Amino acid sequence: MENIVFPxxxxxxxxxxxxxxxxxxxxxxxxxxxxxxxxxxPGKVVGGDTGEPGADHYRRFxxxxxxxxxxxxxxxxxxxxxxxxxxxxxxxxxxxxxxxRRLVDTLLxxxxxxxxxxxxxxxxxxxxxxxxxxxxxxxxxxxxYATATVEALGDRVGTWTTLNEPWxxxxxxxxxxxxxxxxxxxxAAAAAVHHLLLAHGLANDVIRSxxxxxxxxxxxxxxxxxxxxxxxPADLDVARRLDGLQQRIFLDPLLRGxxxxxxxxxxxxxxxxxxxxxxxxxxxxxxxDMLGVNYYTEHYVSSSPNGSEAAPSxxxxxxxxxxxxxxxxxxxxxxxxxxxxxxxxxxxxxxxYPRIPLYITENGAAFRDDFSGSGAIDDVDRTGYIxxxxxxxxxxxxxxxDLRGYFCWSLLDNFEWAEGYAxxxxxxxxxxxxxxxxxxxxxxxxxxxxRDNALVAVS
Ligand code: IFM
Numbered sequence: 001m002e003n004i005v006f007p008x009x010x011x012x013x014x015x016x017x018x019x020x021x022x023x024x025x026x027x028x029x030x031x032x033x034x035x036x037x038x039x040x041x042p043g044k045v046v047g048g049d050t051g052e053p054g055a056d057h058y059r060r061f062x063x064x065x066x067x068x069x070x071x072x073x074x075x076x077x078x079x080x081x082x083x084x085x086x087x088x089x090x091x092x093x094x095x096x097x098x099x100x101r102r103l104v105d106t107l108l109x110x111x112x113x114x115x116x117x118x119x120x121x122x123x124x125x126x127x128x129x130x131x132x133x134x135x136x137x138x139x140x141x142x143x144x145y146a147t148a149t150v151e152a153l154g155d156r157v158g159t160w161t162t163l164n165e166p167w168x169x170x171x172x173x174x175x176x177x178x179x180x181x182x183x184x185x186x187x188a189a190a191a192a193v194h195h196l197l198l199a200h201g202l203a204n205d206v207i208r209s210x211x212x213x214x215x216x217x218x219x220x221x222x223x224x225x226x227x228x229x230x231x232x233p234a235d236l237d238v239a240r241r242l243d244g245l246q247q248r249i250f251l252d253p254l255l256r257g258x259x260x261x262x263x264x265x266x267x268x269x270x271x272x273x274x275x276x277x278x279x280x281x282x283x284x285x286x287x288x289d290m291l292g293v294n295y296y297t298e299h300y301v302s303s304s305p306n307g308s309e310a311a312p313s314x315x316x317x318x319x320x321x322x323x324x325x326x327x328x329x330x331x332x333x334x335x336x337x338x339x340x341x342x343x344x345x346x347x348x349x350x351x352x353y354p355r356i357p358l359y360i361t362e363n364g365a366a367f368r369d370d371f372s373g374s375g376a377i378d379d380v381d382r383t384g385y386i387x388x389x390x391x392x393x394x395x396x397x398x399x400x401x402d403l404r405g406y407f408c409w410s411l412l413d414n415f416e417w418a419e420g421y422a423x424x425x426x427x428x429x430x431x432x433x434x435x436x437x438x439x440x441x442x443x444x445x446x447x448x449x450x451r452d453n454a455l456v457a458v459s
Contacts, residue, residue: 001457004394011113011405012450013075014068014427015362017120017164019051020414022081024058028095031087033122034132034173035417038180049420055412055430058099065106067428067437068411071447075113077361077407078103079120079164086145088126097152104156115361115407116153117161117219118146118203121169121180128181133169133192136275143202147210154211161292161361162203165221166196167246176314178418186316190270194280197253201283219292219361220250222345225299234303241266241318242301255353257285266317290404291349292361295389296333298341300326329381332366332423337385339392346396346403357402363389364409366416366423369440377429377440386427386442390455408446412437 019035039050057064068076082089084096104114119142127138150160163169172179175189204216225243227235244263252260258281264273328336342363349358365385369377386408397403413426421432427443430436449455 003457004391004455006394006453007397007404008453009404010453011075011359012446012453013073013077013113013115013405013407014071014411014446015077015115015407015409016057016411016414017079017117018081018084019079019120019122020410020416021055021057021412023051023053023056025050025052027058028084028099029087029093030081030084030096032125033081033083034125034128034180035122037125037128038182041182044182045418046420046422049415049422051415053435054415054421054432056435057412060435061103062106063437064412065103065110065112067439068107068112069110071439071443072450073112073411073447074450075115075405075407076107076411077115077117077161079117079122080149081122082119082142082145083122083124085149086141087124089124089141089145090126092148097148100149100153101156104153108156113159114157115159115161116157117164118142118149119162119169119199120164121173123169123181132181133174133195134188135191136195136198136277139195139199139202142199143206146203147206150207150210150214154207154214157211157214159215159217159290160203160207160211162200162207162216162218163196164219164292164361165294166193166200166218166250167221169196171245171314171316175316178314187270189314189316190267190272191275193249194272194275197250197284198280200254201280201286204286204288205283215289217288217290217292217359218250218254219294220247221294221296221362222247222349223295223298224341224344224348225301228300228302228304232303235301238301238303238318242299242315245315245318251349251353253281253284254288255285255291255356257281270316288356290357290359291353292359293345293349294362294409295342295345295360296363296365297335298338298344331381331385332368333419335365337365337388339388342389342392343395343399346393346401347399350396350399350401357404359405359407360389360393360403361407362409363406364425364427366425369424369429375438377438379427379440379442382427382440383442383445386446387455390449394455 170192177184227239416423
């Protein structure tokens with residue numbers, strides 16, 4: 001096997017998100033987000049877990065940054081908590097901004113690129129009580145929050161991501177109800193899509209005003225949606241609709257300045273078009289500098305109702321999609337390991353939405369980790385998962401894709417949303433009782449990859 005060498009300057013990092021790692025939810029002026037409220041609803045989160053104390057990153061960030069340095073990471077993707085910076089969506093809270101200033105300064109002192117995301121799902125609960133993402137006003141409140149954050153950190157941060165995976169915020173949060181705020185109203189999900197995109201566009205504008213040299217992007221979760229029977233027109237139509245709702249409904253307005261006509265038609269019964277005000281698409285499609293791609297698996301879809309999809313469906317208006325299983329290894333999330341899908345996603349972006357630099361902002365896997373007798377965690381499965389996806393990414397680079405970096409998900413074991421603390425995605429193990437961090441084999445291996453800028457073949 002040959003060495004697989006990545007382009008010079010390829011950015012190697014690891015990612016987390018505020019609600020998943022910070023803990024300290026009630027300190028320094030922070031107020032509830034929709035996830036604090038959701039965690040209190042019985043039965044919503046496995047184990048009744050909350051974000052507290054979690055990995056306690058709020059108090060232990062210095063130790064965590066030192067660990068990143070030891071692992072040779074070049075960049076750290078983290079998110080900023082809106083309810084720390086503008087509690088209840090209201091006035092600016094200096095203590096909240098100070099935390100992120102300390103985090104960013106510590107990263108810079110260790111030569112680690114800070115790569116913040118403004119919104120990784122923790123909408124202030126007070127704003128949800130006023131309608132949340134179904135309300136146009138929430139996009140303007142987001143712009144206020146972005147302004148305060150960029151004014152505080154703009155001199156230290158080179159690249160800003162506005163939103164992480166708006167599909168999850170809109171569809172899992174407002175249609176399926178399995179993420180906060182737990183609503184099951186398809187029309188609300190449709191409204192949320194547009195207002196999230198508007199929030200991105202408004203934030204892009206305020207970032208550029210406050211920090212003209214900054215780069216701005218968004219992160220989308222992407223995967224190929226493959227019809228189970230490509231010879232069956234009904235399967236093909238389901239795949240078209242789901243791809244439209246998952247991918248094109250975000251990519252087209254951002255990168256082409258228009259919503260896809262077929263999806264506008266599909267969403268007509270849900271009042272989608274009523275939320276689009278003249279001028280919005282110009283705001284949403286203002287130039288971006290990069291697109292973040294989160295990739296985990298592929299999806300197979302069928303028009304037959306015989307599949308395993310659990311109700312209620314996040315796919316608004318698509319009644320008969322199902323997700324039959326194919327024979328492939330699975331992670332602890334029950335997600336198939338499909339590295340080729342990553343190549344396919346990157347090639348599709350390259351061909352259909354050319355000229356935007358790409359970063360893989362999340363990729364990784366949950367597996368059950370066992371401490372061996374020596375106290376080490378030999379997470380062969382996770383290491384293999386990441387290696388196979390890096391090979392898949394490299395295949396895309398060789399085909400001409402402008403891929404500039406890779407962040408593994410996640411630096412630390414953390415709060416996996418509705419799964420609570422039951423799933424472990426970290427390359428670093430966290431003992432939640434003692435807060436001891438133990439780099440797993442995958443972390444040591446990833447560290448060598450980052451150092452070598454290559455997957456070095458073992459002879
Ligand atoms: O943990 C999440 C993350 O917050 C968003 N992307 C997917 C990850 C794994 O489910």
